[in-house]
Amino acid sequence: MRPDTKNFKRGAAKALGNERIQANLLGLYNGFDRARLAAADGTPDWELMREQARAIKAHTIDNLDYYLELAASNVEKAGGTVFFAKDADAAAGYVTDLALARGVKLVIKGKSMVSEEMSLNERLTDAGIEPVETDLGEYIIQLAGETPYHIIAPAIHKSREEVTDLFEAKLNSPRYEEITELAAEARRQLRDKFIRADMGITGANFIVAETGTVALVTNEGNGRMCTSMPRIHVAITGMEKIIPSMDDLGIFLRLLIRSATGQRISSYVTTVTGPRHADDEDGPDEFHLVIVDNGRSRLLADPELRESLYCIRCGACLNACPVYRKVGGHAYGWVYPGPIGAIVTPVMTNLADAKDLPFASSLCGACREACPVKINIPRMLLHLRKEVTEGRKYPTERNRSVLEALAMRLWRLSLSSPAALSIANSVARVLQKPLLRKGRIRWLPPPLSGWTPSRTFPAFVRPFRQRWRG
Amino acid sequence: MSQPPESPKVSLFVTCVVDQFYPEIGESTVRVLRRLGVDVDFPSAQTCCGQPAFNSGFWSEAIPLARGFLKTFAGDRYIVAPSGSCASMVRVFYEELLHDEPDLLEKARAVAPRVFEFSEFVVDVLGVTDLSSFVGQTGDTSDRNVTYHEGCHLRRELGVTTQPTALIEGLPGVQLTEMEQVDVCCGFGGTFAVKFSDISTAMLQDKIEYVQATGADTVVSCDATCLMQIGGGLELNGVDVRPVHLAQLIDERIGIESGISRAQPR
Numbered sequence A: 001m002r003p004d005t006k007n008f009k010r011g012a013a014k015a016l017g018n019e020r021i022q023a024n025l026l027g028l029y030n031g032f033d034r035a036r037l038a039a040a041d042g043t044p045d046w047e048l049m050r051e052q053a054r055a056i057k058a059h060t061i062d063n064l065d066y067y068l069e070l071a072a073s074n075v076e077k078a079g080g081t082v083f084f085a086k087d088a089d090a091a092a093g094y095v096t097d098l099a100l101a102r103g104v105k106l107v108i109k110g111k112s113m114v115s116e117e118m119s120l121n122e123r124l125t126d127a128g129i130e131p132v133e134t135d136l137g138e139y140i141i142q143l144a145g146e147t148p149y150h151i152i153a154p155a156i157h158k159s160r161e162e163v164t165d166l167f168e169a170k171l172n173s174p175r176y177e178e179i180t181e182l183a184a185e186a187r188r189q190l191r192d193k194f195i196r197a198d199m200g201i202t203g204a205n206f207i208v209a210e211t212g213t214v215a216l217v218t219n220e221g222n223g224r225m226c227t228s229m230p231r232i233h234v235a236i237t238g239m240e241k242i243i244p245s246m247d248d249l250g251i252f253l254r255l256l257i258r259s260a261t262g263q264r265i266s267s268y269v270t271t272v273t274g275p276r277h278a279d280d281e282d283g284p285d286e287f288h289l290v291i292v293d294n295g296r297s298r299l300l301a302d303p304e305l306r307e308s309l310y311c312i313r314c315g316a317c318l319n320a321c322p323v324y325r326k327v328g329g330h331a332y333g334w335v336y337p338g339p340i341g342a343i344v345t346p347v348m349t350n351l352a353d354a355k356d357l358p359f360a361s362s363l364c365g366a367c368r369e370a371c372p373v374k375i376n377i378p379r380m381l382l383h384l385r386k387e388v389t390e391g392r393k394y395p396t397e398r399n400r401s402v403l404e405a406l407a408m409r410l411w412r413l414s415l416s417s418p419a420a421l422s423i424a425n426s427v428a429r430v431l432q433k434p435l436l437r438k439g440r441i442r443w444l445p446p447p448l449s450g451w452t453p454s455r456t457f458p459a460f461v462r463p464f465r466q467r468w469r470g
Numbered sequence B: 001m002s003q004p005p006e007s008p009k010v011s012l013f014v015t016c017v018v019d020q021f022y023p024e025i026g027e028s029t030v031r032v033l034r035r036l037g038v039d040v041d042f043p044s045a046q047t048c049c050g051q052p053a054f055n056s057g058f059w060s061e062a063i064p065l066a067r068g069f070l071k072t073f074a075g076d077r078y079i080v081a082p083s084g085s086c087a088s089m090v091r092v093f094y095e096e097l098l099h100d101e102p103d104l105l106e107k108a109r110a111v112a113p114r115v116f117e118f119s120e121f122v123v124d125v126l127g128v129t130d131l132s133s134f135v136g137q138t139g140d141t142s143d144r145n146v147t148y149h150e151g152c153h154l155r156r157e158l159g160v161t162t163q164p165t166a167l168i169e170g171l172p173g174v175q176l177t178e179m180e181q182v183d184v185c186c187g188f189g190g191t192f193a194v195k196f197s198d199i200s201t202a203m204l205q206d207k208i209e210y211v212q213a214t215g216a217d218t219v220v221s222c223d224a225t226c227l228m229q230i231g232g233g234l235e236l237n238g239v240d241v242r243p244v245h246l247a248q249l250i251d252e253r254i255g256i257e258s259g260i261s262r263a264q265p266r
């Protein structure tokens, strides 16, 4: 997916102006977010599990080279092939070349955000191969020619009516009134694809290093079809998805599923270790695991941002985020929206273009409170903000606005001593006079002009320090 | 905290916003603390903790202010702020800001355990939750229906969740009604409010709606900046709900002195 991170404000305005999208986004709070809280409440030792999961992730990410090698050797031992892709392009090239070499005509896909990084559907289509998304949300998105709106609920912005229109236009289907009818139609459409496909592509929620096992969590059973029906299965995943052992899988499944949907367990949890073995009843002849870097090394190398790689992509921080719940997923301009997206997108794509993202937050901390692995997102946002204005790490030049820097300097000088502050107060009280209406300010000039359309502003008054008499 | 000393000694960290825009919140804080037997002083060299610059990525502008703060508040008195956000800047975020300034970091770590937000100090350090015995003759006795807005830094950086509502519920004549999405941000966020004014406004509109839905006549917060946001929105929308700081609400009920200005923050 080509990043379009420069237009955050435009994308945000678009979502803010769309009532139906606003209603659907509000639904994330009342739906997923409350369900997560209820599930956490009903789980003994929830806090302990979060701590433990965080510790496991910290250990694994700190020793990622070791665990990646271990995982790769165990996948190979189980008869699979591993490809380490430096970037999205290399990953897409590997999968496309493999499909071409094996004479694949039709690919069925389970949900995979990494495949969005790779623009895999586009690449396959260009090579004359038909990719079909099989997760219902992704299927809708593919029909609509859009990109996912949310990492676990890709079509959350669409209403039932819109899907009815879409199915009518693209599939010639009747005008269904019920969601169950729409799902049934998708299932009918997909059945034939499942049967005919030569290759199944899925993501991986976890890779268990000790056994070389890929674990998949789904609610529709499509993941299991993709891993077992076609003759080739390719799992694509980011390199941070490794966990050390099967013992660790239990805690991560509990945390992931509860945090994602509030369910205690998803309808399907699939584990895959290599291709079909001699005594297996079914399964693919070939299994490939594509492990993608695509900028993750930069996160790994930055001690301040490394913990962003603890992410298990549950989406809880999106649901909890009051900004995401206003601006939606497309505004963020790349694969990962919301709080975690505001951290990883600028580093994985380009901070100079994505410089709005770390600032588009009130730093309320709801994301950290929701995160099952306690990722301190606000802290990282603050560090990225510093990178934008003062840093040299990601952009080659600073991206601060000269005016803002000047304003900050003046502001700081006015606070450099009580005497300076007194002068500033007196000056402000004179300057504000023409703006005062009943003791309140109703209009402010730039750069503060954004305040007054929706709020009045208080007047500078005789300060506390002058009233204080000890 | 262990047992409070006989007469706890507090330095008021009034915060720049209260100093410049809402001095009456500072006055209420002082009156209430004194009524509770606290020895309060005001280190006059204080200006600002540096949070606005820090949050905007201008750490080099924030550090001199942090240095000033740490110098001003050296010593061993408690430091109490009528703001969860400013208290968390010093207690939590100086650790980040001063990461590469070992001398200042050491000072910040020495100061951090002495820093408290107002309600936190009253409940956790003074051990007072039931204020009814402090309510005096001159206090406001009218029935009030209030709703409480939970400040984000107060809740999530300082972990102060129950103290403010406990204090409110201990006030005679005050009925507390919880609003929907009480723990959701009001959309202030410092420069976020002007840089992303559309988003901030949308968050504010929700907050106003939830405040109104409670039927409360007063919205209480522990942060002047939340009150600036919510109060400014209430006024522009012509909503007749009074925004007050918790210290003011308590001050009015206790009613220690008459004739002192109790202008409301909007």
Ligand code: SF4
Pocket: A259, A310, A311, A312, A313, A314, A315, A316, A317, A318, A340, A367, A370, A371, A372, A373, A374, A375
């Ligand atoms: S950052 Fe945390 S809450 Fe957000 S998607 Fe990742 S694991 Fe889930």
